[in-house]
Amino acid sequence: MATVQGRKNRAGEITSYRVKWREGGRRDGDWQSETFDDDTSAGVFCEAVNEAGQQWPPGWVKGRGYIAAEAGDDDRYRFRNFATRSIEDKTGVEEHYRVACMRDLERYVFPTFGTSDVRSTEHFSRDTVRAWVRQLEQTKVFKGPRPKVGEPKWRPMSPKTIRNLHGLLSSILQEAVTAEPPLRARNPCELTRLPRIDDDGAEDGEDIEFLTPDEVEGVISCMERRSDQLLSKVKYGTGMRWSEVTALAPQCLVDWATAKPVIRVKRAWKRDGEGGYYIGMPKSKRGRRSIRVSLAVVEAIEELGGEDLDNPDRLYFTGEQQQRLHYSTFHDRWKRAVLRAKAEGLLPKHKNPTPHDLRHSHAAVLLSEGRGLTYVQRRLGHESIKTTSDTYGHLLPEADDEAMAVIDRSLGRTTPTADEIQERAEETVDHSRVHVVHFETGHVEAFWKAGDARTVADQWQLDNGQSTRVETWAADWWRRQQTNGLKGVRDGLPNRIRLWSMGPAVYGPDGAEQASEPGVHQPRDRWVWEWEADYTQESAHSRSEWRPGPRAETEAMAWGLDLVSVRAAYASARTDALRICSLHPALSSQGGREAVG
Structure with a gap:
């Protein structure tokens, strides 16, 4: 606790008052102090230190005094000015990110907090941030450009967008917390409970739409242009992002004439911050990757011109004037194909996939065939495996076929016979073998499905940074080793x-x-x-x-x-x-x- 001490001269007279405390109230905290001429001022400051948790009160400058939030003579701490300076001074970010941050601030943050003072606990508190989040939950937005005729399809703002905006506000207030000296004692955004991303109650929300291989083939078959069909095949067959697949050129092909052809993802369309685009590096360091491709993808690329050594920068997918293919242009044609597929019974009525869902479906088919999360992460170019886990971790692996054969079958190179389809439908879990995960702690978990065991092993390594080992044992041997026999063997993934x-x-x-x-x-x-x-x-x-x-x-x-x-x-x-x-x-x-x- 902070205390007030009178300071005496040689004659024993009190000439000043010093407030003294240990930083943060910790026994090993550094001693802090401030000096006052009168005991009243020292007492007020002492209470302010204690209220701030034995920290310097927000806005106090040592030796100068407290800069009151309501003083109004220093606009540096008005949120609009503070936030603008924060975004402009960021390093290591692309200009498009800076522009997008300022756009979001202007649209959704400044109208509420623009004139507030970053130091004020009244302007920025748990209650004011919560009220702002509730306001966002009631805000209606629409996706894409405004239609030329009629009204756009309005819908509630998605939980993901709300989280992004809240994160932007939080990052700016955190700079006020870590400023020297601190402008705030804490970040009120840490106390906000946000809507769950996986619980989007909005109509036509942003939920991922996973397509089966047959549904993918059905939508592709309903596309009018051959170039659109080939783009969809390549996108589904590689899992590339839109900005990456539309920047694909002959220079990206590696070992193309061998048995193991590869696409090197090293180009992507980027925004220049002024409404234009240029070809730059992919989204992140892991986004720069090499993807092994199946023969079906090779055939699609060959139909587009293949390994054109004379024109290594030529784009495979372009618009009418051989310029960048706009997503909105392709998306319009994609929506028409989706409607036709539904009309012809090739796609369920309740599914409304976007072109980006080809990437999600690519990951889903690999996981369903037993490929691990780490493999999928590297193939998709996710910077963190947590992204892969959060997006696809609920998909249960069920088999162990080669991934390239899966992609080929999905793209129609081989069509399963009726007997094969029936055979797959009648497949049951093999109860003659048990797949056991061994953890460094000595704990073990047993599973009937090999894919479940591998998923748990991969996720444990991600969560804890500890190695695991998966072994397969005869179920009869395992039963004899356990006091509860086979009762502890899991049928699915644990919580x-x-x-x-x-x-x-x-x-x-x-x-x-x-x-x-x-x-x-x-x-x-x-x-x-x-x-x-x-x-x-x-x-x-x-x-x-x-x-x-x-x-x-x-x-x-x-x-x-x-x-x-x-x-x-x-x-x-x-x-x-x-x-x-x-x-x-x-x-x-x-x-x-x-x-x-």
């Missing part, structure tokens, strides 16, 4: 949750907080599987308990699924720990107070 935790805060018998690891009071998250001890389905748990030993320490911690609830539970647990710390049983043996339960 996995994102767990938030805080603490432990540790207190001595006098209520003084003991030295702890940095960040112990900050929320931490990790993924937990259903077989782990911390697994829960509750929003929050808390615990306050005595630690064994002569030091008579008491600890408090909290964990659960909901961050806001965990924060509240942690605060309550710390209060309980302070209440019981003086009653530690170890104190009775040391001549202290008698402990009570």
